[in-house]
Amino acid sequence: xxxxxTKIVIIGAVGVVLLALYYLxxxxxxxxxxxxxxxxxxxxDCPGCGTQRALHALLHGDLRxxxxxxxxxxxxxxxxxxxxxxxxxxxxxxxxxxxxNSNYVIGFAAVLTVFWTVYRNIFPPFx
Numbered sequence: 001x002x003x004x005x006t007k008i009v010i011i012g013a014v015g016v017v018l019l020a021l022y023y024l025x026x027x028x029x030x031x032x033x034x035x036x037x038x039x040x041x042x043x044x045d046c047p048g049c050g051t052q053r054a055l056h057a058l059l060h061g062d063l064r065x066x067x068x069x070x071x072x073x074x075x076x077x078x079x080x081x082x083x084x085x086x087x088x089x090x091x092x093x094x095x096x097x098x099x100x101n102s103n104y105v106i107g108f109a110a111v112l113t114v115f116w117t118v119y120r121n122i123f124p125p126f127x
Contacts, residue, residue, distance in 0.1 A: 023059040027052035044121050047072055047113050072116045079109060 003011075027033040038046040050069035057065030067074060086093070086100035099105070 019059065022052065022055045026056055028056075045117075047076075047117050049120075072113070072120075075112065076109075079105075 025033070033052055036046055036049050038044070039049055048070070051073065054066045054069035054073055057063075057069060083100050083105070086097040090097035
């Protein structure tokens, strides 16, 4: 699937607006950010809980707050970006694409996600 320039511009503009919102407003205080449906239903933190607050902290240069709100992002974001890059560059770098989409990488991501979900619900934040 190839994205047209118009779609790329629209996606980029939406991304800039969202980043501006997360920079200007603290999700823990502003009432218009969506709450985690998983946390609302179960009372447990999902692997993504805290991502909005972590993004706000990161945009303000608060690395300690970023890790405090969701430490999984330190590993998860680069991994997702690498997988996305491998998919976009699959024709030019087929071995990189195969490696990043291998059962080992996918299994690692799945195990890490399950571990993080269990860990964060048993132990309090470490920051």
